Amino acid sequence: xxxxxxxxxxxxxxxxxxxxxxxxxxxxxxxxMVPLVWIVATSFKSPGDSISYPPKVIYDPTLEGYVNLFTxxxxxxxxxxxxxxEPTSWADELVRKRNMVITGPSRFIGRFTNSLIIGFxxxxxxxxxxxxxxxxxxxxxxxxxxxxxxFILSTRMMPPIAVAIPIFLMYRKLGLSDTALGMILxxxxxxxxxxxxxxxxFVDEIPLEYEESARVDGYSRLQSFWKIVLPQMRSxxxxxxxxxxxxxxxxxxxxxxxxxxxxxxxxxFIPSIIGEGGLDWPAVAAGTTIFMLPxxxxxxxxxxxxxxxxxxxxxxx
Amino acid sequence: MSEVxxxxxxxxxxxxxxxxxxxxxxxxxEFVVLLGPTGAGKTSTLRLVAGLEMPDSGRVLFDGEDVTHxxxxxxxxxxxxxxxxxxxxxxxxxxxxxxxxxxxxxMKTHDIKARVGEIAEMLRISHKLxxxxxxxxxxxxxxxxxxxxxxxxxxxxxxxEPLSSLDAKxxxxxxxxxKRIQQxxxxxxxxxxxxxxxxxxxxxxxxxxxxxxxxxxxxPQDVYEKPWNINAARRLGSPLINIFDxxxxxxxxxxxxxxxxxxxPEDVVINRTAGSAATVMTVxxxxxxxxxxxxxxxQHIHSFMSQDMRVHEGDQVFVTGNLNKIIEFDxxxxxxxxx
Numbered sequence: 001x002x003x004x005x006x007x008x009x010x011x012x013x014x015x016x017x018x019x020x021x022x023x024x025x026x027x028x029x030x031x032x033m034v035p036l037v038w039i040v041a042t043s044f045k046s047p048g049d050s051i052s053y054p055p056k057v058i059y060d061p062t063l064e065g066y067v068n069l070f071t072x073x074x075x076x077x078x079x080x081x082x083x084x085x086e087p088t089s090w091a092d093e094l095v096r097k098r099n100m101v102i103t104g105p106s107r108f109i110g111r112f113t114n115s116l117i118i119g120f121x122x123x124x125x126x127x128x129x130x131x132x133x134x135x136x137x138x139x140x141x142x143x144x145x146x147x148x149x150x151f152i153l154s155t156r157m158m159p160p161i162a163v164a165i166p167i168f169l170m171y172r173k174l175g176l177s178d179t180a181l182g183m184i185l186x187x188x189x190x191x192x193x194x195x196x197x198x199x200x201x202f203v204d205e206i207p208l209e210y211e212e213s214a215r216v217d218g219y220s221r222l223q224s225f226w227k228i229v230l231p232q233m234r235s236x237x238x239x240x241x242x243x244x245x246x247x248x249x250x251x252x253x254x255x256x257x258x259x260x261x262x263x264x265x266x267x268x269f270i271p272s273i274i275g276e277g278g279l280d281w282p283a284v285a286a287g288t289t290i291f292m293l294p295x296x297x298x299x300x301x302x303x304x305x306x307x308x309x310x311x312x313x314x315x316x317x
Numbered sequence: 318m319s320e321v322x323x324x325x326x327x328x329x330x331x332x333x334x335x336x337x338x339x340x341x342x343x344x345x346x347e348f349v350v351l352l353g354p355t356g357a358g359k360t361s362t363l364r365l366v367a368g369l370e371m372p373d374s375g376r377v378l379f380d381g382e383d384v385t386h387x388x389x390x391x392x393x394x395x396x397x398x399x400x401x402x403x404x405x406x407x408x409x410x411x412x413x414x415x416x417x418x419x420x421x422x423x424m425k426t427h428d429i430k431a432r433v434g435e436i437a438e439m440l441r442i443s444h445k446l447x448x449x450x451x452x453x454x455x456x457x458x459x460x461x462x463x464x465x466x467x468x469x470x471x472x473x474x475x476x477x478e479p480l481s482s483l484d485a486k487x488x489x490x491x492x493x494x495x496k497r498i499q500q501x502x503x504x505x506x507x508x509x510x511x512x513x514x515x516x517x518x519x520x521x522x523x524x525x526x527x528x529x530x531x532x533x534x535x536x537p538q539d540v541y542e543k544p545w546n547i548n549a550a551r552r553l554g555s556p557l558i559n560i561f562d563x564x565x566x567x568x569x570x571x572x573x574x575x576x577x578x579x580x581x582p583e584d585v586v587i588n589r590t591a592g593s594a595a596t597v598m599t600v601x602x603x604x605x606x607x608x609x610x611x612x613x614x615x616q617h618i619h620s621f622m623s624q625d626m627r628v629h630e631g632d633q634v635f636v637t638g639n640l641n642k643i644i645e646f647d648x649x650x651x652x653x654x655x656x
Contacts, residue, residue: 209398209400209402210402210404212367212369212389212396212398213396213398213402213404214404214415215368215369215388215389215390216367216368216369216389216390216392216394216395216396216475217390217395217415217416217419217465218390218391218393218416218419218420218421218422219390219419219420220388220390220420221390223390223420228404231406232405232406
């Protein structure tokens with residue numbers, strides 16, 4: 001049998017080109033994933049394995065890193081530990097092998113909760129404000145519209161950290177230092193410009209006829225926004241939310257500067273583990289692994305919307 | 318259903334005067350078609366009545382009540398858009414019941430179901446009610462769109478080229494259906510199109526719009542036979558009305574002001590014996606009739622071929638005009654005397 005010649009449309013890739021492109025993408029994905037895989041692998045290593053040279057790829061997995069992450073411990077003499085009786089849990093047993101006893105929970109859960117509250121809080125606020133602003137800019141005659149949009153964009157033109165000192169002083173005066181509210185407001189301020197610009201593009205894509213039709217059908221502007229426009233914006237909102245969440249979630253500099261106690265987020269906390277009890281790399285890796293999970297979870301959850309959102313503008317029906 | 322009065326309405330978009338002093342009364346139960354080229358202000362006029370645009374001056378009245386500044390949601394009108402108007406995240410049923418579920422209407426679910434079912438039956442889309450709006454063919458979409466308008470009994474139906482995106486067969490079907498429904502319901506309809514056939518067949522009265530101005534309003538046959546100016550004359554009839562200088566075809570002006578003469582193709586008679594000499598340029602066979610393009614004295618003239626007089630390209634023939642049917646226009650293009 002003779003292979004049929006493959007019919008191609010103009011601009012369409014040949015099968016070989018597709019295979020090569022796919023191979024390239026897979027290779028790239030593998031390379032990007034190496035550090036992530038290494039972090040996850042390290043989180044299951046013992047402290048000794050984690051710093052061995054050459055690095056160990058095959059090792060005995062242990063949950064020591066996770067136990068160390070979630071607990072505070074103190075070193076005791078073997079006699080003291082023997083005098084304690086039976087270990088109360090598997091974690092207890094694991095720790096006692098290193099001549100330690102668990103003295104209480106670490107602050108990780110609190111820091112992680114702060115990250116969740118601040119990350120999701122600021123994302124919600126930025127996307128909420130961004131959606132309304134984007135709708136307004138897209139649909140109403142706003143005086144100086146272009147100038148205002150440029151002004152909103154211009155807030156992104158300088159690295160946020162450049163205003164760290166003024167914000168630090170301002171927050172101290174206002175009593176916003178080391179508060180979740182302060183961090184939510186800060187991250188919202190940084191994210192809202194991105195949200196407005198991204199979402200405006202999505203609103204612009206929704207034909208005006210839908211809303212007009214809804215209004216003629218007897219719905220007020222707000223009702224037609226809620227019933228007709230918002231459902232159409234779903235993928236845009238999903239994509240924007242992920243972008244905002246990733247920024248707020250990963251932000252390190254401001255978190256280090258403005259939070260130290262109550263409102264501290266996970267990014268400044270995780271490296272501080274190193275200072276507390278020597279070079280405990282498995283605990284750091286465990287913290288990082290857990291820290292990655294929410295973003296991974298939400299990205300997977302919204303992957304379809306995200307794909308549509310990110311390729312937005314590039315592909316048109 | 319209501320009487321709608323558009324009273325001296327003007328509207329501008331930035332520097333462009335889209336609607337210039339349009340004055341039109343649509344009687345209760347009347348089907349009025351606005352006809353005009355792109356950019357003539359047809360859609361703008363429709364949107365003004367719907368409340369989707371606000372006029373710069375003038376008023377809109379429903380049954381004598383001034384609704385000029387009333388929001389679209391409170392006017393109790395329906396609007397069928399040319400396209401894009403089905404809510405893509407809803408099913409056909411949800412789309413059609415949407416206006417009935419509006420906060421102001423408070424209709425019972427049971428009644429909504431019955432009403433939507435009834436209209437869906439009428440438009441032959443009952444079997445599609447549970448489909449997503451995006452899973453329909455163009456014709457079905459437009460029927461749903463019309464159905465969404467018909468579920469209500471609004472003061473006036475506004476339709477913006479509702480059939481223009483459909484194929485010829487479907488357009489014809491829906492046109493007939495629309496006329497029947499309008500007569501059954503006694504509906505007041507303001508309908509916009511650039512398709513003269515739709516205008517002629519659907520309208521009780523036609524309004525010809527040119528550059529934002531309402532040039533002529535009248536019954537289709539009147540507008541066809543007695544256009545008020547050249548543009549109105551050109552708006553109806555296919556092929557276009559013949560416009561030529563006085564003296565051509567042996568037809569002379571009857572008034573001082575006449576600058577040009579209009580004659581419909583069906584009023585140009587081809588024969589082999591008498592009249593002005595002409596050459597057959599092309600013959601287009603359209604089935605029931607054949608359109609002949611002639612040249613006489615350097616003027617191009619359209620006519621129809623008669624049954625007993627077959628002509629071919631290149632034939633030398635004679636033409637005469639039906640003098641009773643000539644329309645004379647002055648230097649501004651305004652009709653001066655109708656034969």
